[in-house]
Each structure stands twice: as C-alpha cells, then as structure tokens.
Ligand SMILES: *Cc1c(COP(=O)(O)O)cnc(C)c1O
C-alpha cells in the first residue's frame with residue numbers, strides 16, 4: 001500500500017502550526033456541571049446569557065462601580081454576556097480587560113460635553129430607516145438591533161439591545177427597493193446589532209435578495225458573533241454563506257485572550273468556506289492600549305487567517321470617557337507595529353469623523369521634511385532617508401517620451 005493512502009488524502013486541512021497553548025479553551029469554566037453537548041449548542045449559550053446582577057454575583061466578586069453600573073444600565077444599553085465570553089473573565093482581577101468590555105460601570109452614566117448619542121451622525125444619513133448611505137458607492141444596512149453580548153462602548157447603543165427610548169425600525173421593503181434603484185451602490189455592509197444572530201433562513205433571505213441585484217458586487221457582514229458565540233458558526237451556516245460570494249466578514253476582537261480554541265475553530269470554518277476576514281478593533285483604555293497587547297492580538301489574528309483591518313479611536317459615545325485613550329496612544333501603537341512586524345498584521349488606525357465624517361485615517365508622521373529638493377523620511381528605526389522630488393529630470397524625460405510618440 002502506498003504511503004499516501006486515499007484516506008489520508010481525504011483528511012481535512014490541518015490548522016496552521018502554532019503552539020496550542022496560545023489558543024486555550026476556557027470552557028466550561030464557571031459552568032463545571034454543564035453537559036458538554038449543551039455547551040457547544042449556541043442556543044444553550046444564548047439562553048444562559050448573564051443579564052442580571054444576582055447571576056453575576058454568584059460567579060465573581062464585583063466592585064461597587066460595577067454593581068451600580070449594572071443597576072443603572074437597564075434603560076441605556078442592556079447587559080448581556082454569553083457563558084463562553086464570561087469564562088474569559090479573570091474573577092480575581094478588577095482590571096481584567098474582558099470584564100471592562102461587557103460589565104457596565106457607574107462611569108457609563110456620566111456624559112462628557114463632547115459626547116453624543118449618535119456620534120457618527122448615522123440617523124441623519126438614512127435615506128430609508130435602517131439604511132445608512134454616507135459614501136456614494138456603499139451602504140451600511142442595519143438588519144437587527146440585537147447582539148449575542150453587548151459592548152459597553154457600542155457606538156450604536158442608542159438603538160442596540162432594545163432598552164433605550166429609541167428603536168431601530170428598519171423598513172425592509174423600502175430599503176431593498178432603494179438599493180435596487182440606486183446603481184452607484186456596489187457594496188452592502190450588513191450590521192446592526194449583529195447580523196449573524198438572525199436565523200440561517202432569515203439571513204439567507206436578505207443575502208439572496210441583495211445577491212440578485214446586478215450592481216451589487218460585494219457583500220460584507222460585520223459581526224462579533226465569532227468572538228462572543230463561536231458555537232453559532234455552524235457548518236450549515238458556513239455552507240449557506242458560501243452561496244453568496246464574494247462575501248467578506250469583519251469580525252471584532254479587541255484582546256488576544258478573546259481568541260480561544262473555540263474561536264479559532266469557528267474562524268477556520270469561515271475561512272474554509274472561502275470567506276475573507278478582517279478584524280475591526282476599538283482602542284480601549286486598560287483593555288488593549290499597549291503595543292505589546294496589540295502585537296499579540298494581530299499575530300493571533302493572522303494565525304486564524306484574519307487580516308487586521310481597522311483600529312478605531314473610540315467614538316464619542318455617551319458614557320465612554322473612562323474607556324477612551326488619547327489619539328497619541330493610537331499613533332504610538334501603529335508606530336510600534338509598522339516595520340516591527342508583518343505588514344499584513346497592521347490595521348489602519350481611524351477616527352470616525354464626529355457627527356458624520358466617515359472614517360479618517362490617522363498615521364504616524366514618517367516625513368521629516370519636504371521641499372522642492374525632495375523629501376526626508378525616517379524609517380521605523382529612526383534612520384533618515386532622502387528621496388528626490390520630481391524635478392527637471394522628470395520633465396526632460398516626459399518630453400522625450402511624448403516627442404517619440406508624436
Ligand atoms: C464603516 C462604514 C462603511 C464601510 O466603510 P469601509 O471603509 O469601506 O470599510 C460604510 N458606510 C458607513 C456608514 C460606515 O460607517
């Protein structure tokens with residue numbers, strides 16, 4: 001028999017080599033009694049989300065800031081944490097980077113003068129309720145107001161989770177008709193809330209209607225489900241999604257601890273379904289505001305075949321001052337990555353223009369001097385390099401070429 005037997009050839013692709021220790025499983029963690037089949041069932045995860053103070057107090061000690069925050073979060077942005085994500089919390093660390101993202105704090109009730117309820121000016125850019133059309137060629141389609149868990153800094157907390165006064169009232173038929181009769185839209189981004197929280201059938205209805213519009217070339221889904229609820233990324237979901245290529249997914253991971261073995265396997269399933277993935281992370285104080293943490297995060301993402309896409313300066317959403325960093329911090333982080341690691345691993349740092357300017361790139365300054373003679377640059381090590389301006393030589397060259405062509 002050949003060394004490479006047929007059965008060996010049929011074995012599924014193996015994940016990239018990496019010490020398994022860097023993608024540990026934290027399950028079942030705080031739920032030691034739970035049957036493993038329940039644990040892997042996303043419906044069980046959803047049903048057993050942590051939403052109340054008494055539930056959380058049985059599992060971990062809370063600070064007084066957190067207790068007050070949970071009691072007051074009820075009419076702003078609900079608290080909800082999947083057991084999977086809750087297991088990443090270090091019960092003995094009040095500064096745990098995971099708890100800061102999902103456990104409300106009293107500081108959320110303080111509003112800074114510069115803060116807004118709709119910091120990206122989305123409501124004023126909706127030609128149809130639920131459809132944000134800011135850039136000429138692409139739209140943001142809000143398809144649900146629910147997520148598997150809620151991020152305390154959510155830029156859309158005015159409608160997300162369904163507990164505030166404002167409701168998301170997507171007008172489905174009007175939105176589809178608008179897209180059908182607007183040929184400049186070539187790219188549709190499904191978000192919310194979290195589109196992957198919809199059932200396979202419901203999501204497929206949306207995707208197939210969009211896919212049938214000839215001028216729509218490209219569909220994307222923005223989702224934190226692969227991180228909050230990796231169990232939802234079933235083989236059936238992946239098969240369904242693969243019918244709507246080219247389909248991209250932007251995930252949302254902020255801290256390397258979020259990339260567990262379950263998450264890695266879910267991302268493998270999506271990648272194997274041919275879905276290119278990017279990551280959008282939000283720069284958060286005490287969560288991921290160091291070069292070291294960001295580097296570990298982006299390296300783990302690449303191992304999972306996810307390309308870091310954007311690093312967002314935290315929007316001026318009401319009650320987020322305690323999580324925001326300075327802009328200098330973001331620039332320092334990019335400087336600490338550029339040249340020091342794989343180019344693919346480096347996200348674009350952006351500020352979403354307050355009030356509705358769209359995403360604006362912020363970069364470290366590598367141009368030391370620029371004048372008629374040329375440009376002086378510095379590299380990642382601080383060494384200087386000169387590059388000449390396009391001058392006399394270039395004009396002479398261009399003249400020669402055009403004379404020849406005549
Ligand atoms: C982020 C966003 C997009 C997509 O922007 P890209 O830079 O193409 O990823 C589109 N529309 C709105 C309203 C957005 O906020």
Ligand code: SF4
Pocket residue numbers: 146147149150151153154155156160192193194223224252
């Ligand atoms: S997953 Fe996205 S939409 Fe949902 S709460 Fe977090 S940031 Fe907001």
